[in-house]
Amino acid sequence: MPDEIPDTSSGPEAAESPLIGSLRAAVAAAPRDVPLRLHLAELLLDAGHGDAAVVEAAFALSHAPGNAQARALMARAMGEPAPAAPVEQPAAPVQQGGRFDWAAAEQEVGDVVPPRFIARPDAKEAPLAADGSGDAGDASAYDVDAPDAPGSVRLADVGGMQEVKDRLEAAFLTPMRNPELSRLYGKSLRGGLLLYGPPGCGKTFIARAIAGELGANFISVSISDVLDMWVGNSERNMHEVFETARRQAPCVVFLDELDALGAKRSRTQHNGMRNTVNQLLTELDGVGHVNDGVFVLAATNVPWDVDIALRRPGRLDRTLLVLPPDGPARDAILRYHLRDRPIESVDVGRLVKATDGFSGADLAHVCESAAESALLDSARTGTVRMINTKDLLGAAKAIRPSTEPWFAAARNVAMFANEGGTYDELLAYLKKARKL
Structure with a gap:
């Protein structure tokens, strides 16, 4: 029974003090009376019966855990210093009529709690984002890797794959490394390259190596960096990515998993995602902005799911097949x-x-x-x-090569959906590897 009186009447203590005996009887009649039990514990302690006092104090604490007297008696019985008394909190300021006085409360806690907002009367108030977060236009939220940052790589760090390196040199890197020649021939210092191939074959690594070769900053963008639940925020995020790249030029913007960021709009049911693709097309065209010094690289495992408008001339018009390592x-x-x-x-x-x-x-x-x-x-x-x-x-x-399912799907595309010779390189590899 939880209210049963602890038996402390046996042993050498039983014949002592009639007052203690009377208090034991009173406690037995009212076992939940905490003050009475604490009085008994204090008398037991004064009489030198520490063990019995510990029992009574512990029973009191089980019914009133925050009782300061019970805690002090327990500490005294155990031979420990009494616990510090809790600091009494000031009563909450109340105005006439029972209404809470917020101004008085703020003054009382002003030295303890820092202000929630910073008053900046001289600064122009920053616009709030659509979700009220107040971070609208914060382009610094996107990480920009410098070309000399630890872990930066060059094409020499890519093992083998000489054919891929040669194609990169001829189609992309040489014009970008020679701005004077580019200006002489009227070529803008901007470009787009789409890397495609089986998963796990180093497309992201090659993109970083290209940035290292160009001595350019590097921004990696995935769908989680752009997509937002609030209407209009996804388009704003896409714009801020390119604004950051323009400020950090020369800069490589790497669009990872392009099939998610730039999926075919004809197959996209969500209107917000179609608007995001439209915004990406606008940024690639540089409408209202200058994209010189901004090089756009993209990677995908399924280029046939990318919106066709992204691959027209002037955007991601150059493609490079990244095959399993030789x-x-x-x-x-x-x-x-x-x-x-x-x-x-x-x-x-x-x-x-x-x-x-x-x-x-x-x-x-x-x-x-x-x-x-x-x-x-x-x-x-x-x-x-x-x-x-x-x-x-x-x-x-x-271990079964993870590239086999990809080639099974790519084979049908290369054979029956190769409009304009888009997948001629893939078709040639399939014939050479006897995968047709």
């Missing part, structure tokens, strides 16, 4: 992912041949799976062993 690239990628792992006698050449068609992400998975196999084997045997060729070849055999 032999030298696979060699470099495998060595990179094995560089910090314990390996012995690994035949990278055999592994390169066994991973034909693997994407860069697949190769990283092969190294991870081989490391996992060696780790589990070491745990079972109790002897640490190195990762060897057998582990890596076994992992490569167990």
